[in-house]
Amino acid sequence: MADDLNSVFKSGAEVEISSNDNGFRGAWYAGTIIKSKNTKTKQQLIQVEYKTLMSDESGTKPLRETLNVVQLRPLPPREKRDRDFKFSEEVDAYYNDGWWEGVITGVLPGNRYSVFFRATREQLEFSGSELRLHREWFYGNWVPPLEQEAEATISIELNICDNNKFIKGATVEVCSDEDGFYGAWFTAMILEHLSNGSFKIEYKSLRNDDDTAFLTEVVDTNHIRPCPPKEKIEHFRLFEEVDALYNDGWWVGVVSKVLSRQRYEVFFRGTNEEIVFKQGDLRRHLERINGKWLSSSVVCNSIRNSNSR
Template sequence: MPEFEFKKGMKVEISIEEEGFRGAWFSGTIINPPAKNTQKVLIEYDALLADNGSKPLREKVDFVQIRPIPPRENHRLFKLDEDVDAYYNDGWWEGVITQIVVNDDDDDCKYCVYFRPTREQCEFNVCDLRLHREWDGAKWVPPLEEDARATEVKINGKEENPLSKGNRVEVCSDEDGFEGAWFAASIIEVPRKDKFLIEYHDLMTDDNTQLMREEVDAFHIRPCPPKVEVVKFNQYDEVDALYNDGWWVGIVLKVLGRSKYKVFFKATNEEMEFKHEKLRLHQDWINGKWVVASEALNL
C-alpha cells in the first residue's frame, strides 16, 4: 500500500500504460477506494471519454498509476534545459525547455519544449507548463517552490513581497454586479506605493481584442490563496465558487450526489449547483497571512 491514502472523491492524476500515452498524466477523480487486499482503484477521467463519447471514461487502475494533483506555483519563469510537464491533448507530458521565445510587445514569453520519446518539439505558453516533479508516495521531488521558500525565510529571516511585479494575484471590484468576487490577474507594474497595474487572466476589454488592464490599490488586491486539498465539502462550509471567470463567496447549502453541491450566495440571495472541482475552501487574507473562516473569528 502507498504511504499516501487515496480517498473517494479525491482529485488525482493517472498514468496510462497503453502505447501512445506512456509518460503522460491525466487528471481524474477517485470513484471508489480499493477494497481490502486489492491494489486497484476505480477512477473517472476529467477529459478522456468512454468509447461512445457520451460520458467520462471510468476504469480500474493500480496504485502505482495514480498520484495526488501537484500544486501549482503562483508564478514561475522557466530556464533552458529545465525539465517540465506540458499540457497537451488533455494530459501532462514530460519534456525539456529548449528555447525561450521572448515577445517584444510585453513581458510574456513562450517556451519550446522537446519531448524525448517522440522526438517532437512544440511551443507553449507559460500557463500550460509546470516544473516536472516525481511523487515518491509521500512528497514531491524536487520540493515545491513554496516549501523551498519557507526554508529560505527561516534562514534569512525575511520574506519576499508577494505583491511584486510579475506575481500572480487576485483582484476584487466595487462595481455593481461584481462585489465580493475575486479575479485572477498578474502584476504588470508597481507605479507607486500601494498602486498596482494589473492584467486580468480572463477578463477582456470592451472590444474583446485583448486582456483588460487597470490600476488598483492595495485594498483591492491580494496574493493567490494557497491550494487546500478538500476531499469532500460539508454542509455549511464557506467556499469560493468559480463562476463567470471569478471566485464568489458562498455557503454549501446541500451536498448532492456525484460530487456536486448546492451553494447559496448571501450577496445576491441566489442558489446554484457546482461540481467539486469548481469550489475551493474560502480563505481570507488578514494581516499578511491566509486564514480560514474559523481562524478569522479568533483574530
C-alpha cells in the first residue's frame, strides 16, 4: 500500500486537497505535491502547494501546507463529452476556488442547474460547465467510474429509496449541519411526514436539553436517508474508509493504523483527530449515489475480477 501511495503522490504530481479549516470543509482544491516524508509514527505527511488559494493579501504567493496523506487524492477523471445532469444527482460545483459537493435540485433552461449544499444549506445556480459528477476515490479507483466503464461497477441496491417509503415509524439516519455535529449520521424514527415534504423525526440517541426525552426535529429530504444495509465485516484494511460510532453518531473516517485484536486507529478529516476503535464500533463506509449504496471494496473486487479474466 505504501508503494502504491508513493507512486500516486510523488513530487510534482497534481492532486486535490481537502481542508479541515472552518469555512473550507467539504471542498476539494487543486494543488501540486512538493515533497513527502514519513514520521516516527509512520504517518505519511505531504507538503502541497495550492493552485487557487494564496497565503498573502496581494494574491501572488500560493499557499503551502503539510498534510496527512489521507487528505489528498488524484485529480478526478473528466467525462470525454458534455453531459446533462439530472434531478437529485450528486455533483461537485466549482465555487469559491474549490469543488463543493452538492445535489441537483432543479434543472433549468439554458443548461443551468440549481444545486443544494448540505454543508451550508444554501441553494445556488450554476451552469453545466461549472459542475462535474461527484466521485469518491477508493483504493485507487473512482466511484462511480467513467461512464464507459460503468458495467464494471457492482452496487448494493437500496431497500428504501423513495420518499413515499419513509413512512411513520420507519428507522432512518439523519445528518445535521450544526457545529459539532456536521459530518455525522444519527439514527432516528420518523414520527410524521409533513405536508411540505419534510419529516418530523425523533432521534434514538440524542436527548433534549433537559434530558427528559429524546430530541425531536423537523428535517428536509436532503438531510435524511435510509439506514445502510447491515454487513458482517471480518476485518478492515489500512486506508479503508469506515463509519465509526462515536458520540452517539456515525462519523466517516479513514483507517490510519491496523492494531492487534481487531482494533483500529481512525483518522477524521473534519477534526484532524485520530481515535482508536474496536471492530464492533466500525462499519464499512457506503455512499448513497443515485439511489444505490456503493462501497469501495465491492467496486475494487469487481475491477480486480474483471482484470484477472
